[in-house]
Amino acid sequence: MSLKLYNSLTRTKEEFKPAKKGRVGIYVCGPTVYGHAHLGHAKSYVSFDVLTRYLRYLGYDVTYVQNITDVGHLTDDADEGEDKIATAAKKEKKHPMALAEFYTRSYFEDMDALNCIRPDISPRASGHIIEQIELVKILLEKGFAYEVNGSVYFDVSKFKDYGKLSGRNIEEMRAGARVKPSPDKRNPVDFALWKKAEPNHIMQWPSPWGPGYPGWHLECSVMAMKYLGKTIDIHGGGLENQFPHHECEIAQSEAANGVPFARYWLHNNMVTVDGQKMGKSLNNFITLKQAFSGSHERLTKSYSPLAVRQLILNSHYRSPLDFSDAALFAAQSGYEKITETVKAVRKRAETTGKDKADEKITEQLEQLREKFEVAMNDDLNTSVALSVVFEMVRLANGLLGGANTTAETFSAVDDLFSKLGGDVLGIIKGEYGNLTNASDIQRYELAISGLVELRNKARREKNFAISDEIRKILGSAGIVLEDKPDGTTWRFR
RNA sequence: GGCGGCGUAGCCAAGUGGCCUAAGGCGACGGUUUGCAAAACCGUUAUUCGGCGGUUCGAAUCCGCCCGCCGCCUCCA
Numbered sequence A: 001m002s003l004k005l006y007n008s009l010t011r012t013k014e015e016f017k018p019a020k021k022g023r024v025g026i027y028v029c030g031p032t033v034y035g036h037a038h039l040g041h042a043k044s045y046v047s048f049d050v051l052t053r054y055l056r057y058l059g060y061d062v063t064y065v066q067n068i069t070d071v072g073h074l075t076d077d078a079d080e081g082e083d084k085i086a087t088a089a090k091k092e093k094k095h096p097m098a099l100a101e102f103y104t105r106s107y108f109e110d111m112d113a114l115n116c117i118r119p120d121i122s123p124r125a126s127g128h129i130i131e132q133i134e135l136v137k138i139l140l141e142k143g144f145a146y147e148v149n150g151s152v153y154f155d156v157s158k159f160k161d162y163g164k165l166s167g168r169n170i171e172e173m174r175a176g177a178r179v180k181p182s183p184d185k186r187n188p189v190d191f192a193l194w195k196k197a198e199p200n201h202i203m204q205w206p207s208p209w210g211p212g213y214p215g216w217h218l219e220c221s222v223m224a225m226k227y228l229g230k231t232i233d234i235h236g237g238g239l240e241n242q243f244p245h246h247e248c249e250i251a252q253s254e255a256a257n258g259v260p261f262a263r264y265w266l267h268n269n270m271v272t273v274d275g276q277k278m279g280k281s282l283n284n285f286i287t288l289k290q291a292f293s294g295s296h297e298r299l300t301k302s303y304s305p306l307a308v309r310q311l312i313l314n315s316h317y318r319s320p321l322d323f324s325d326a327a328l329f330a331a332q333s334g335y336e337k338i339t340e341t342v343k344a345v346r347k348r349a350e351t352t353g354k355d356k357a358d359e360k361i362t363e364q365l366e367q368l369r370e371k372f373e374v375a376m377n378d379d380l381n382t383s384v385a386l387s388v389v390f391e392m393v394r395l396a397n398g399l400l401g402g403a404n405t406t407a408e409t410f411s412a413v414d415d416l417f418s419k420l421g422g423d424v425l426g427i428i429k430g431e432y433g434n435l436t437n438a439s440d441i442q443r444y445e446l447a448i449s450g451l452v453e454l455r456n457k458a459r460r461e462k463n464f465a466i467s468d469e470i471r472k473i474l475g476s477a478g479i480v481l482e483d484k485p486d487g488t489t490w491r492f493r
Numbered sequence B: 001g002g003c004g005g006c007g008u009a010g011c012c013a014a015g016u017g018g019c020c021u022a023a024g025g026c027g028a029c030g031g032u033u034u035g036c037a038a039a040a041c042c043g044u045u046a047u048u049c050g051g052c053g054g055u056u057c058g059a060a061u062c063c064g065c066c067c068g069c070c071g072c073c074u075c076c077a
Helices: A039-057 A084-092 A096-113 A125-141 A170-176 A216-228 A239-257 A288-293 A305-314 A325-349 A359-377 A382-401 A407-424 A438-460 A464-476
Strands: A004-007 A012-015 A023-028 A061-066 A145-148 A151-154 A191-196 A212-214 A232-238 A262-268 A271-273 A321-323 A479-484 A487-492
Touching: A004 A262, A023 A039, A023 A216, A039 A061, A039 A096, A039 A232, A039 A262, A039 A271, A039 A288, A039 A305, A039 A407, A061 A216, A084 A096, A096 A288, A125 A145, A125 A151, A125 A191, A125 A212, A125 A216, A125 A239, A151 A239, A191 A216, A191 A239, A212 A216, A216 A232, A216 A239, A232 A239, A239 A262, A288 A305, A305 A321, A305 A325, A305 A382, A321 A325, A325 A382, A325 A407, A359 A382, A359 A407, A382 A407, A438 A464, A438 A479, A438 A487, A464 A479
Parallel strands: A023 A061, A023 A232, A232 A262, A271 A321
Antiparallel strands: A004 A012, A145 A151, A151 A191, A191 A212, A479 A487
């Protein structure tokens, strides 16, 4: 039984074997930091986060590189528009680097909330200008590129394999081209490696071809090569980047190095909101910060970051995902169900003894783990993997209802919860706290437990009018009471 | 116009030739439990997989046509 991944390059599921035994290098196209991250970013980066988490679970030593694009990504036509960062910086009246820094921090904040493990390396495009210039030089020397008016373009006609990833050929593209070709380019499908900067362009660097800045595709080739070698194991990214971005990365890298750029190409599908492509003009553009706070007119409430994560993992990474308030609501309920069970299991696992875990249960757990791995091995079927976690929830709740389960058995259950739902899927936390500030917790707990005690006194005296009133008051503050055989507990709704 | 994908219960979603008289979640309903609740547990909720034909002993799964939706081809994760 081994991991199979769908390779866009061959359009088939292939058994995954890294080039070096036991070690995996992954490069994923990161965000262009000119705005807050949105639901689309979440699907992409949660998907690749689960990939790296699962590879680590399988015992691989993974190096995960995900770039930050802070220069060179143009608006409009690939080679004619303005730099996205520069445009946003003008609007916000900030230095481009300040703007990039601001949104980089915002991005990490959101990804942390989604429980995405930080990449091992988060290289910035602007920090690799020298390397990018070097690559352009090599491509010029080898005759794959040409210089015109201080800009350098890649000559697509020189690279036979162009189109192999996206299944296109140059003739078709030329026929269907909607963009008017730049007069500098020999061929409309040629793309910019280095762009000449006008004097008022803030983001510019000296180069052998005069002051300028790198083309967008160049950074990924350079940084992947620098940190992972000339041939990387896995290259990931969004489906919309398959063409032209990834196609251009392949062309540049393979033309320069003469060896395959990436062995496995993985592409995640797109996100829609209420059935439509997410776009600023459609008023369905939802940032992660808006989803977490519920501050968007399409959302009826705020959603936990991990509920967003769970919704993403509820479907396959290669399927499109439609975000809607109803779907998020369902994910939130399911997420809370898992969370409450895990918390209860951990509480029962605290009282350690010398007993052994129930063998019948550990056998069941082992079967569940196997089912989970079979699902994940099949091109990361997180939907089925998640269903295994729910099966564990039902098993655990059954044990919680009974009286004879040992702490050791609960500990075994928690162990598997932590591995599968925690380490791999990232929807179960290592620790849960109702509030972040310790002294706040004490004060709230004191107040709430006082009211609970008062209510129980009323209940003992059969004064249910008073007891119901207290529960109602706490309920309106979002605190739910649960009367159980061993006492009353409370939790936040 | 070119290329690709999708259509499974009220909603989300897995399954892609026989183990499917189709996982799992949400919602709804009934039961157990409870002073009443909440939570949990048990049960019910698609004889059917957009429609129509075909291939096959056998199809949600393969083929054809039709209908509907979406994406890429221009920046987007």
